[in-house]
Amino acid sequence: xxxxxxxxxxxxDGMAALTLLISFSLLAQHRMLSVLRWFAxxxxxxxxxxxxxxxxxxxxxxxxSAMMTFLLKGLLLPWMLWRVIxxxxxxxxVEPLMNSGITMVIxxxxxxxxxxIIQPIEVTSELLTRNSMAIATACVLLSMLMMxxxxxxxxxxxxxxxxxxxxxxxxxxxxxxxxxxxxIGIAFDVLIAALIFGLxxxxxxxxxxxxxxxxxxxxLIQKDDDE
Amino acid sequence: xxxxxxxxxxxxxxxxxxxxxxxxxxxVKARLxxxxxxxxxxxxxxIQKLFNKEVVLADHASWIFRFAPYVVxxxxxxxxxxxxxxxxxxxxxxxxxxxxxxxxxxxxxFFLSLAGMDIGTAFGGMGASREMTFSALAEPAMLMSIxxxxxxxxxxxxxxxIAHTLHTPLLIQPSIxxxxxxxxMIAIVETGRIPIxxxxxxxxxTMIHEAMLLEYSGRHLALMEWASAVKLLLxxxxxxxxxxxxxxSGDASLVTIALALMIxxxxxMVLFVILAVMETSMAKLRMFEVPQYLGAAFVLAFLxxxxxxxxxxxx
Numbered sequence: 001x002x003x004x005x006x007x008x009x010x011x012x013d014g015m016a017a018l019t020l021l022i023s024f025s026l027l028a029q030h031r032m033l034s035v036l037r038w039f040a041x042x043x044x045x046x047x048x049x050x051x052x053x054x055x056x057x058x059x060x061x062x063x064x065s066a067m068m069t070f071l072l073k074g075l076l077l078p079w080m081l082w083r084v085i086x087x088x089x090x091x092x093x094v095e096p097l098m099n100s101g102i103t104m105v106i107x108x109x110x111x112x113x114x115x116x117i118i119q120p121i122e123v124t125s126e127l128l129t130r131n132s133m134a135i136a137t138a139c140v141l142l143s144m145l146m147m148x149x150x151x152x153x154x155x156x157x158x159x160x161x162x163x164x165x166x167x168x169x170x171x172x173x174x175x176x177x178x179x180x181x182x183x184i185g186i187a188f189d190v191l192i193a194a195l196i197f198g199l200x201x202x203x204x205x206x207x208x209x210x211x212x213x214x215x216x217x218x219x220l221i222q223k224d225d226d227e
Numbered sequence: 228x229x230x231x232x233x234x235x236x237x238x239x240x241x242x243x244x245x246x247x248x249x250x251x252x253x254x255v256k257a258r259l260x261x262x263x264x265x266x267x268x269x270x271x272x273x274i275q276k277l278f279n280k281e282v283v284l285a286d287h288a289s290w291i292f293r294f295a296p297y298v299v300x301x302x303x304x305x306x307x308x309x310x311x312x313x314x315x316x317x318x319x320x321x322x323x324x325x326x327x328x329x330x331x332x333x334x335x336x337f338f339l340s341l342a343g344m345d346i347g348t349a350f351g352g353m354g355a356s357r358e359m360t361f362s363a364l365a366e367p368a369m370l371m372s373i374x375x376x377x378x379x380x381x382x383x384x385x386x387x388x389i390a391h392t393l394h395t396p397l398l399i400q401p402s403i404x405x406x407x408x409x410x411x412m413i414a415i416v417e418t419g420r421i422p423i424x425x426x427x428x429x430x431x432x433t434m435i436h437e438a439m440l441l442e443y444s445g446r447h448l449a450l451m452e453w454a455s456a457v458k459l460l461l462x463x464x465x466x467x468x469x470x471x472x473x474x475x476s477g478d479a480s481l482v483t484i485a486l487a488l489m490i491x492x493x494x495x496m497v498l499f500v501i502l503a504v505m506e507t508s509m510a511k512l513r514m515f516e517v518p519q520y521l522g523a524a525f526v527l528a529f530l531x532x533x534x535x536x537x538x539x540x541x542x
Contacts, residue, residue: 010398010399011399013399013401013538013539014399014401016401016534016537016538017401017402017404017405017530017534017538018401020530020533020534021405021527021530024526024530028523028526100519100522101518101522104522104526107526108526108529111530111533112533115533115536115537132538134537135534135537135538
């Protein structure tokens with residue numbers, strides 16, 4: 001391994017560590033706006049990681065996906081979500097289902113679990129980024145945990161988008177990036193999904209007067225009873 | 228022979244410097260707030276004054292209350308004297324085990340809390356219960372953060388750990404950065420500095436350390452204050468040892484020791500200027516947020532540990 005490759009490896013490892021940290025802080029946030037800020041940070045970090053991997057492996061296609069990640073996940077999606085949050089006036093507290101201590105313990109357990117299952121795979125890989133596989137898996141599971149433990153629909157959507165971010169990170173880590181066509185396709189899927197979610201939020205509020213899953217459920221049950 | 232002398236010098240320096248460090252921090256803080264400050268020597272003058280004052284004991288005070296200041300002071304000074312600040316390999320370096328160090332500090336804390344409860348005032352018991360609650364959360368986080376480094380060095384002995392850090396080439400190691408942040412957060416809790424506890428007031432309902440000392444006077448109070456100053460310097464030196472040990476002297480010759488002394492003081496000054504800036508720019512945390520703060524520190528240290536295994540141990 002040459003010196004510059006080793007250096008790139010170290011930088012990628014550092015970014016992987018930061019990605020894991022961001023996944024944890026997404027889980028730990030109490031305010032809607034700071035959740036959004038960390039989500040935007042995740043997007044920007046992802047773009048930077050893609051750029052570093054592109055530079056160190058010489059794959060020019062990755063530059064394009066880095067650029068796309070930067071524009072879409074770093075700027076556009078957070079901005080759209082921010083607009084929705086502002087319009088719906090839900091920017092106060094994130095209401096988790098469990099207290100944050102228990103969530104953190106589960107999060108740590110999830111991280112250990114993913115490390116445990118990825119380890120045998122890592123041995124067989126020859127790639128520059130193989131170390132980050134376990135972290136990418138942990139991030140996917142952590143984002144899912146975020147979707148599970150939140151009451152409001154909007155934080156669940158952020159969790160969903162964070163899952164997509166982590167999958168992208170896993171793709172860079174596992175295969176040096178997917179084919180460009182696939183990546184563009186996924187990027188637009190995510191964009192459309194975010195748009196549809198945005199529309200749904202307004203519909204949900206009109207129908208149920210609330211963004212909380214519990215309220216939606218109880219109002220549906222009430223409707224059933226009325227019928 | 229000379230290494231024994233330097234070991235003694237190191238221990239004496241730790242104890243003698245400690246009040247100066249307190250003075251330095253408060254002077255920098257005063258300058259940042261456009262005040263002149265009382266000068267670096269003020270804590271020394273305070274301690275001297277307290278030693279000359281008579282001791283006032285409450286009627287209910289048991290022997291624990293009289294005994295505690297000596298235990299606290301001795302435990303802290305013992306802990307401080309084994310932490311290498313100038314010379315790497317000293318006669319006492321075999322005892323400089325991190326777990327022993329934490330145990331010594333815990334002994335001091337145990338007696339401090341006992342003394343706080345001994346008199347039976349509301350404030351003493353309150354302070355003691357808070358101190359115990361927070362330290363029960365802080366200690367595992369501190370050990371966890373030290374373990375990140377200990378695993379790399381295959382030892383919990385401070386001298387071995389420092390030698391290991393000195394001999395490994397400079398790499399970007401995310402795990403150590405995580406451990407450093409966690410350690411800094413813990414050090415603030417353990418030494419009772421601003422986002423957690425305000426050392427310069429006796430009048431706050433949320434005080435922790437001062438609440439336990441409220442009933443002390445005279446030489447007892449002097450020893451307690453001195454011990455907490457030594458603890459501050461101890462933690463600063465520990466952080467320097469674990470994370471930035473470059474500059475510590477490898478052999479016991481006068482020239483390298485003098486150089487190591489200057490480097491040590493320079494590092495301490497940087498660390499304490501940062502502390503003063505932080506204390507000036509931050510408000511105190513709400514009491515109920517401290518466990519969350521400590522939880523964050525623990526998670527950070529734990530992430531450091533996981534990341535060490537995930538990224539840095541060659542598979």
